[in-house]
Amino acid sequence: MTWQNLVTCALLGTERQAPEWPAGDDALGQLLSRLDADDREGALLRAAGVMALWRRAGHLLVHDPRPLPPPCEADDAPDCGPLARQHLALMLQGHHAEFLLEWLKTLSVAGRRAPADLLPALLEAGAARIGLRPALLPVLGQRGRWLAQQNPAWGYAVQADDENLWQTGQFEERLALLRQSRATRPDRALELLSATWAEERAKQRREFIEALAEGLSMADEPFLEAALDDRSIEVTHAAAELLARLPESRLVQRLTARALQGVRFQPGRFFKHDRLEVELPEDDPALRRDGIADPPSSVKLGEKAWRLSRMVGAIPPALWSQQWGRAPAEILTVSRESEWRPALLEGWALATQRHRDPDWAEALLPLYPDHDTLTAALAELLPPARFESYLLGLLGDASTGGRAAALVLLSRVQRPWTVALGRAVLGQVRQRVCEDKQPDWWLSNALRGFARWLPPELSEEAAAGWPTEAKQWPQWQKAVNDLLDRLRFRRAMREAIAAEESAQSDLPSLE
Amino acid sequence: MLPWTLEQVVAFAPDAASAKAARGVARPGQWPMLGQNDRALWGECQGSGSVPYQIGIALDPGEPVFQCSCPSRKFPCKHAIGLLLLATGQPDAVPVGGPPAWLSDWLVKREQSARRKASCAAETDVDPEQQAKRAAAKDRRTAERQHKVEAGLEELERWLRDLVRQGLAHAQKQPARYWDAMAARLVDAQAPGLARWLREMASIPASGEGWSERLLARLGLLQLLLAGYRRLGSLPEPLQADIRSAIGWTWQESDLPAGAWIRDRWFMLGQRTYQEDRLQVRRSWLWGRDCGRLALLLDFAYQNQPLPVIPAPGVWLEAELGFFPSHYPLRALLRNSTPVEDRTMPPALADGAAPLLAAPLLNEYAEALARQPWLELWPATLAEAVPVRGEADIWLLRDATAHLLPCHPGFADRWRLFALSGGWPLTVFGEWNGQQLWPLSAWRGDRFTAF
Numbered sequence: 001m002t003w004q005n006l007v008t009c010a011l012l013g014t015e016r017q018a019p020e021w022p023a024g025d026d027a028l029g030q031l032l033s034r035l036d037a038d039d040r041e042g043a044l045l046r047a048a049g050v051m052a053l054w055r056r057a058g059h060l061l062v063h064d065p066r067p068l069p070p071p072c073e074a075d076d077a078p079d080c081g082p083l084a085r086q087h088l089a090l091m092l093q094g095h096h097a098e099f100l101l102e103w104l105k106t107l108s109v110a111g112r113r114a115p116a117d118l119l120p121a122l123l124e125a126g127a128a129r130i131g132l133r134p135a136l137l138p139v140l141g142q143r144g145r146w147l148a149q150q151n152p153a154w155g156y157a158v159q160a161d162d163e164n165l166w167q168t169g170q171f172e173e174r175l176a177l178l179r180q181s182r183a184t185r186p187d188r189a190l191e192l193l194s195a196t197w198a199e200e201r202a203k204q205r206r207e208f209i210e211a212l213a214e215g216l217s218m219a220d221e222p223f224l225e226a227a228l229d230d231r232s233i234e235v236t237h238a239a240a241e242l243l244a245r246l247p248e249s250r251l252v253q254r255l256t257a258r259a260l261q262g263v264r265f266q267p268g269r270f271f272k273h274d275r276l277e278v279e280l281p282e283d284d285p286a287l288r289r290d291g292i293a294d295p296p297s298s299v300k301l302g303e304k305a306w307r308l309s310r311m312v313g314a315i316p317p318a319l320w321s322q323q324w325g326r327a328p329a330e331i332l333t334v335s336r337e338s339e340w341r342p343a344l345l346e347g348w349a350l351a352t353q354r355h356r357d358p359d360w361a362e363a364l365l366p367l368y369p370d371h372d373t374l375t376a377a378l379a380e381l382l383p384p385a386r387f388e389s390y391l392l393g394l395l396g397d398a399s400t401g402g403r404a405a406a407l408v409l410l411s412r413v414q415r416p417w418t419v420a421l422g423r424a425v426l427g428q429v430r431q432r433v434c435e436d437k438q439p440d441w442w443l444s445n446a447l448r449g450f451a452r453w454l455p456p457e458l459s460e461e462a463a464a465g466w467p468t469e470a471k472q473w474p475q476w477q478k479a480v481n482d483l484l485d486r487l488r489f490r491r492a493m494r495e496a497i498a499a500e501e502s503a504q505s506d507l508p509s510l511e
Numbered sequence: 512m513l514p515w516t517l518e519q520v521v522a523f524a525p526d527a528a529s530a531k532a533a534r535g536v537a538r539p540g541q542w543p544m545l546g547q548n549d550r551a552l553w554g555e556c557q558g559s560g561s562v563p564y565q566i567g568i569a570l571d572p573g574e575p576v577f578q579c580s581c582p583s584r585k586f587p588c589k590h591a592i593g594l595l596l597l598a599t600g601q602p603d604a605v606p607v608g609g610p611p612a613w614l615s616d617w618l619v620k621r622e623q624s625a626r627r628k629a630s631c632a633a634e635t636d637v638d639p640e641q642q643a644k645r646a647a648a649k650d651r652r653t654a655e656r657q658h659k660v661e662a663g664l665e666e667l668e669r670w671l672r673d674l675v676r677q678g679l680a681h682a683q684k685q686p687a688r689y690w691d692a693m694a695a696r697l698v699d700a701q702a703p704g705l706a707r708w709l710r711e712m713a714s715i716p717a718s719g720e721g722w723s724e725r726l727l728a729r730l731g732l733l734q735l736l737l738a739g740y741r742r743l744g745s746l747p748e749p750l751q752a753d754i755r756s757a758i759g760w761t762w763q764e765s766d767l768p769a770g771a772w773i774r775d776r777w778f779m780l781g782q783r784t785y786q787e788d789r790l791q792v793r794r795s796w797l798w799g800r801d802c803g804r805l806a807l808l809l810d811f812a813y814q815n816q817p818l819p820v821i822p823a824p825g826v827w828l829e830a831e832l833g834f835f836p837s838h839y840p841l842r843a844l845l846r847n848s849t850p851v852e853d854r855t856m857p858p859a860l861a862d863g864a865a866p867l868l869a870a871p872l873l874n875e876y877a878e879a880l881a882r883q884p885w886l887e888l889w890p891a892t893l894a895e896a897v898p899v900r901g902e903a904d905i906w907l908l909r910d911a912t913a914h915l916l917p918c919h920p921g922f923a924d925r926w927r928l929f930a931l932s933g934g935w936p937l938t939v940f941g942e943w944n945g946q947q948l949w950p951l952s953a954w955r956g957d958r959f960t961a962f
Contacts, residue, residue: 003724010727013678041672046738048731053884055728056945057877061869061914068897068909071934086517086600095534116933117960120926143933150900150929463540481540488539492601 003051010048014040021047028054072146077113079141083496085115087489092121096489098452100125103493104135110497113141123147123154130176133157134183156180166192171204178211186215194223202232209238216242221249228289240291244314245354251290255314258287262308263344265324265334274326274334276344280304281311290314305343312347317360320348328363349374356381365390370405376412387413388421395424403428411446415453422454426462433476434467444479451486456494459487513570513599514850519823520595523575525815529585529592536593539604545597546608552598553614554605556590566590567614569621574820578617587817656701660758663700667693668737671730679723683716704759708733710788736885750883752836757885764844767833772846775799777806777828778857780890780940781951781961784818793818796890796940796951797832797843798857805890806832806843824952824961827851839883841890856957860892860938867894869910876943888942888949895936898929908939908948919947924962928953931960 002022009019018040021032031050035043080088084107091100107114114122123144126136133156140148140157148157155165156176165177181189193208200208209227212220220242227239228251243251264277281287281304295306321328332348335341345367352360361381368374382390394406410417410425417425429447432440454462463484467473524530536556539545543563544555550570555563558581568591569576575595577587598605610618670693674682682689690713697706708729715726739746739754746754777797784793795808812818822828830848834840876889893916896908906925907915918925931937931953941950952961 007724007727010675010730011679011723013676013681015676016678041675042734044675045671045731045734048727049733049735050731052728052731053735053880057880059873059876059945061873061916062907064909064913064915066913068899069934071897090517116930117927119930143930146933147926147930151926477540481538484540485538488601488604 003055006044006048006051010044014044019044019047021051073142075113075141075143077111077141079115080107080112080497081500084112084493084500085118087493087496088114088118088122092118092125096486099486099490099493101132101135102452102490103497104132104139106494106497108135108138110500112139112497112500114139114144116143119144119147123151123157126156127153130156130179133180137184162188162192166196175204175207175211178208179214182211182214186212186217187219189215190220190223202230202235205230205232206234206238209235209242212242213245216245218246218248221246225250228291233293236289237291244291247316247355252314252316254286255290255311256319259311259315260323262311265326273337274330276334276338276340278308278338278340278344280340281307283307287311301343301346305340308340309343309347309350312344313350313354315351316355317348317351317357318355321359328360332363332367349378352381353377358382358386362386362390369402370408375405375409379409379413380415384418387415388418391421392424395428407443407446410453411442411449413453417453417455419455419458422458423461425450425454426458429480430465430467433470433472438472438475444476447479447483448486451483451490454483454487456487456491459484459491462487513595513602514822514826514852515595515599516823517596517600520592520599522823523587523595523817523820524589524592525585525587525817529589532589533592533596536589537596537600539597539601542594542597544611545594545605546610547598547605548607548610551610551614551618552594552605553610554594554597556593558590564590565613566594567617568595569618576621585815659700660702663697663702663705664737664740664758666696666700667702667705668734671734671737675730679716679726682726683722687713702759704757705733705736706759707787708757732885747838749836749838749840753838753883753885756835756837756842762833762835762844764833764846767835767844771836772831772833773799773802773804774829774831774847775801776851776853777830777832777848778860779822779824779826779828780805780860781824783942783949783951789814791816791818794888794942795821797828797845798860799832800857800859803859804834805841806834807841807890808843808845821845821848822850825854825959827853837883839879839886841886854957856954856959860940860954867910868912869893869908869914869916870912872916876945888944890940891943891948892938892940893948894938896939897934897936898925898932898939900929908950911936917947919944919949922949922962924950927960927962931955 005020009017018037021035021043023029023033028050032047035046037043084103088100088103091097091103104114119140122136123140126132137157145157148154162177162181166174169177178189178193181192190212193212197205205227209224212224224239224243228236228243230236230239240251243249244255246252258281262279262281264279266275266277268274281292283303287293287307292307292310295301295303299306301309317328320326320331324331326334332345335344338344345364348360349364349368351357352364358381361378365375365378365382368378379387379390391406391410394402394409397403397406407425407428429443432443466480521530521533524533542554542556546553552568552570554566556566558564564579564581566580567578569578577591579588579590581588581590583589690709694706694709694713697703697709712726712729712733715722715729718725736754736757739750740758743751743754777799780796780798782793782795784791786792791812791814793808793810795810797806797808798804799806808821810818810821827850828845828848829851831846832843833846835842835844872891872893876891879886879889893908893910895911896916898918899907899909899915901907901915901917905920906918906922906929908918909915928939928950935955937953937955939948939950939953941948941952950962952959954960
């Protein structure tokens with residue numbers, strides 16, 4: 001007679017079955033022997049109470065003699081301190097989460113790692129956002145990598161066995177794997193892709209090629225050159241786009257040879273100006289192979305002019321300056337006389353972005369003061385000092401148009417500002433508030449974003465000097481407070497990491 | 512330096528919406544005026560109206576007291592929490608200085624009323640006539656309650672007998688009101704402890720495999736409780752107290768004899784807050800440095816009401832704890848508490864000081880059950896434990912002899928515990944329910960983490 005019999009009896013009910021309980025000389029049996037068998041309900045309930053306690057008190061432990069899995073190796077880098085830990089905890093809860101990437105990078109530069117108990121949440125964040133991974137991996141430490149091995153959802157943080165995932169994973173997983181290994185080991189990614197290339201479907205081939213943009217180098221050139229002969233036109237275009245960013249690629253060499261013939265520079269003599277002679281390229285299979293086939297319907301240029309723009313767009317723009325002995329600005333001036341100027345400008349702008357040429361970017365910028373996308377794309381290419389002086393120039397412009405353009409541009413460019421630029425921008429925004437205009441909705445939106453690029457050391461200064469008496473101030477107040485709040489958080493989070501770093505280096509050395 | 516972390520301050524908010532709103536307010540830009548000294552925090556916050564709200568927070572030992580001039584019905588309001596968040600997260604943003612007049616007024620009034628209360632209490636103590644009257648009224652109330660409870664218990668016993676006569680399978684088919692109605696009658700009979708017991712049982716029939724065993728065990732223990740109450744007079748006094756506690760008698764600070772109070776330095780070992788019907792329940796475990804005792808503080812709050820503010824795990828308190836009479840005293844009340852700036856781990860809980868193996872730990876538990884059979888959750892500390900992952904996502908703690916203590920499936924921070932351990936042993940403190948452990952904190956060396 002056991003506990004199970006008692007349970008069965010209770011399930012059926014005492015009106016159907018009389019309860020029985022263990023008899024015996026042990027303590028339990030003796031205790032239960034005092035129950036009154038005639039009182040079925042009372043006896044069942046009491047026996048249940050006694051046996052439940054008896055079972056609870058006698059919980060038997062399971063023994064598992066198998067050896068434990070290997071523990072994590074000790075970390076050599078110290079983890080971050082309590083304040084930095086609090087900042088991370090808040091960001092992982094969604095508060096100021098936009099600065100998580102910056103926190104990770106700062107921590108990694110300081111040579112520290114994320115605290116152990118927040119690693120699961122951090123690995124979870126990285127599983128959801130691929131963009132976090134390159135910054136996240138260096139701060140995981142031994143503990144984080146060890147942990148990631150235990151949970152398939154965090155496999156991205158584990159180097160081992162990418163081969164298996166690549167061979168058997170879903171398309172999205174494989175694409176994520178490819179992107180991630182391009183960020184850290186581009187050659188390994190190419191190796192994986194080459195191995196399975198023949199079996200991939202066309203749409204996926206295109207997306208895989210596009211993923212090679214990260215970490216692109218001449219090592220990828222033979223693979224991409226071969227992809228120009230792919231059956232799918234989408235794949236060849238994607239390959240041509242990447243090859244056009246590699247100055248030494250065969251594709252660029254081929255197009256250069258043609259372009260130098262098609263566009264010739266005639267130096268001026270006596271009273272004649274410099275001049276460009278242009279011969280438009282005809283359609284031909286070689287050009288088609290290099291990705292210059294039919295213009296998309298949205299293009300405003302004629303078919304031949306479009307071909308010219310694409311050809312010029314593939315060639316490093318510095319080549320023209322060398323070839324013709326003229327600075328980019330001079331070439332742009334000469335091009336004014338050419339009836340094919342729109343095509344040439346489009347090509348140069350494209351080439352400038354592809355080959356990231358700061359000189360040409362600087363020369364082109366004045367031609368596109370407030371273009372939707374091009375202005376910001378060109379400004380991104382300027383080295384810090386030239387970027388700063390260009391924007392300071394705009395902000396100091398007498399015309400409000402120029403100043404407004406500067407703010408629009410800054411809201412689009414993704415790069416940190418210098419202290420001088422930060423000051424000028426804050427001054428400009430303060431002035432706008434003073435001018436008693438309706439607040440521009442876009443600027444009050446953009447203000448929040450400015451917090452990401454302003455130098456955090458300006459946070460005190462940024463808080464002062466707002467025209468709180470101005471009529472429009474209440475309209476601005478929230479956006480300005482948001483900006484200051486974010487800036488302060490960034491500063492606090494950077495200082496917390498830096499303080500721990502210096503506390504560490506202040507420790508007396510052991511020698 | 513305030514004794515709370517940002518996460519703890521957020522937990523003072525009555526609900527998630529208030530917490531979110533408070534974060535919005537916790538920005539220096541919103542506060543035209545801010546200040547603090549060692550007794551209070553204060554500030555003026557720009558709200559939607561033309562006059563800024565005035566917020567004061569008295570830093571009383573142990574818990575902050577909030578005061579705000581805004582019309583919000585939430586308490587504490589977002590401004591008060593926001594100010595505390597701001598002062599905790601960015602102490603430099605709140606300058607130290609002298610309080611403004613409105614704050615001083617409030618602080619003075621609070622002190623006066625506290626003094627009045629104290630002197631009131633002192634006066635009534637001296638007046639023997641008053642005292643006798645009060646005692647008589649109290650006895651009358653006690654007798655009335657006794658009577659009601661006895662009637663309620665009789666009804667419950669009939670109900671239990673009906674249940675097992677018809678069978679658990681029959682009970683499983685009953686609607687929720689079958690249990691609710693009995694629970695409601697027990698509330699009317701002033702036996703709230705038993706009412707909770709009934710409501711908890713109501714969820715067992717739908718709890719999946721093993722439900723009939725679990726239900727029968729609860730029914731049996733309940734029957735033992737009723738039997739114990741019937742012969743209450745013949746039981747030792749502490750056990751009588753345990754039975755009365757389980758039925759729903761509670762002790763007020765003033766009921767506890769002077770000998771029940773222990774002054775010590777207490778370490779907050781772990782906390783768990785959960786929802787029980789419309790009630791928020793918080794269990795906090797403390798360990799006394801000199802007395803070596805464990806104590807349980809239970810706090811309740813209805814729905815959106817905030818729980819009383821107490822320090823978070825990992826904090827030391829100088830305080831008095833008054834233990835409820837019991838054959839195995841754990842539950843206690845807290846008074847005169849002051850957080851202490853001390854970050855060391857209790858020496859007796861240091862690595863290796865707690866029971867090293869699960870088997871002797873469970874023997875201790877069996878002894879505790881022998882003293883107090885209705886003990887629901889028992890505080891357990893296991894040293895040198897390695898968290899391991901079993902089958903079907905069941906997590907276990909493995910002791911040095913490879914015996915396994917299962918973790919409760921509801922314990923959500925299992926990956927955090929696992930990450931903390933890194934496959935190495937650590938000390939884990941938690942609540943053992945007879946079958947599973949719910950970890951509340953873990954440490955190695957002096958690195959303490961609460962869940």
